[in-house]
Amino acid sequence: MINPLSRYRHAKRAQMQTPQPEWPRSIIARHDSYWRSEANMAEGSPTVVLERAEKARTPPAVWYQAHGDIMHDYKDVESDFDGNEPQRFCAAYAKAGGSIALEYVDMERKAGSSPDLSKCGGMFGQMVEFVGRHVKV
Numbered sequence: 001m002i003n004p005l006s007r008y009r010h011a012k013r014a015q016m017q018t019p020q021p022e023w024p025r026s027i028i029a030r031h032d033s034y035w036r037s038e039a040n041m042a043e044g045s046p047t048v049v050l051e052r053a054e055k056a057r058t059p060p061a062v063w064y065q066a067h068g069d070i071m072h073d074y075k076d077v078e079s080d081f082d083g084n085e086p087q088r089f090c091a092a093y094a095k096a097g098g099s100i101a102l103e104y105v106d107m108e109r110k111a112g113s114s115p116d117l118s119k120c121g122g123m124f125g126q127m128v129e130f131v132g133r134h135v136k137v
Contacts, residue, residue: 002089003048004031005041006076013077014070023071047085050092058098060134063090064123066105101130 001007008031011024035041042048049056065073065086073084081088086102093100107120 001045002072003045003076003085004035005038005045006047006079006085007031007071008035008038008041009078010074010076011071027071047089047092050089050096053096056096058093058096058100060130061093061098061100062127062130063100063102064105064120064127065102066107 007027011027011031014021015024015028031041035044046056063086067073073086075084076088079088081091083091090100090102103123103126105120105123107117
């Protein structure tokens with residue numbers, strides 16, 4: 001989870017919409033159960049760690065993100081960053097000295113359900129290429 005506090009607050013805001021979407025309910029309950037507090041969410045957030053310039057390992061990475069994924073690809077209205085959360089994390093990762101690629105995948109992603117990975121195009125081939133470039137056996 002790249003930014004649990006941001007996603008939690010995003011879900012809380014979405015829960016206030018009319019009509020109320022289904023997805024926030026389960027996200028909020030799971031965050032409350034696991035994290036127990038917003039302070040813990042901030043403490044355990046890789047995005048916050050990078051933005052605070054705390055020491056962190058930043059190996060080469062790639063993020064695959066489905067278009068239209070409202071639980072992960074959204075603008076954090078509490079952040080000064082202009083882009084959505086994937087761009088925000090990648091910018092912080094790069095600023096910390098890491099190499100990261102953000103690849104958008106043309107597949108439907110609905111909140112509360114697993115994506116249909118048979119429709120992810122060349123993503124798996126790209127993953128194999130990435131691992132081949134960065135993992136030595």
